[in-house]
Amino acid sequence: MSNKVENKKVVSLSYELRLDQEGADVVDQASKDKPLTFLYGAGQLLPAFEANIKDLSAGDKFSFQLSPAEGYGEVEEQFFVELPKNIFMQDGKLIDELKVGAYIPMTDPQGNQLQGKVVSIGEETVTMDFNHPLAGRTLFFSGEVVDVRDASEEELDHGHAH
Numbered sequence: 001m002s003n004k005v006e007n008k009k010v011v012s013l014s015y016e017l018r019l020d021q022e023g024a025d026v027v028d029q030a031s032k033d034k035p036l037t038f039l040y041g042a043g044q045l046l047p048a049f050e051a052n053i054k055d056l057s058a059g060d061k062f063s064f065q066l067s068p069a070e071g072y073g074e075v076e077e078q079f080f081v082e083l084p085k086n087i088f089m090q091d092g093k094l095i096d097e098l099k100v101g102a103y104i105p106m107t108d109p110q111g112n113q114l115q116g117k118v119v120s121i122g123e124e125t126v127t128m129d130f131n132h133p134l135a136g137r138t139l140f141f142s143g144e145v146v147d148v149r150d151a152s153e154e155e156l157d158h159g160h161a162h
Helices: 047-053 153-158
Strands: 009-019 026-030 036-039 061-066 080-084 103-107 113-121 125-129 139-150
Touching: 047 061, 047 139
Parallel strands: none
Antiparallel strands: 009 026, 009 036, 009 139, 061 139, 080 125, 103 113, 113 125
16 A cells, blocks of 8 residues: 555645745645645646655655645736625624624635725725635645545545545
């Protein structure tokens, strides 16, 4: 049995994510004692991230960058949306969370949950940005593979690590 990172393996890894340049502030991380654990190949992580750790083994270190296209895409103008200000009213007043820069959970017409960032608040409308918060950013990952094991039948059936 191979203990390399590949499909049908449960992978645990520690990592740090920095934006736009090496040495920038860490914006996300997982430590060795609380690693990120996932079923490789189940579509839970960015495909380019998975491609960069394929065939590594426990103890192997990694360091790579992903372009915006490989990460969360470029910033798309179509995801900036003007919404009527009245949808942010509750009990006759604007909700406290409505501040420029704040992320507000919302639901689209199909019932999908989204996070919208408040860009501006006008007289009648609120401009929201529904791009992924990391859209348009180059992602720098570094870390280490902590563990690789075979997935159980139950994990394979459910499509995620337990």
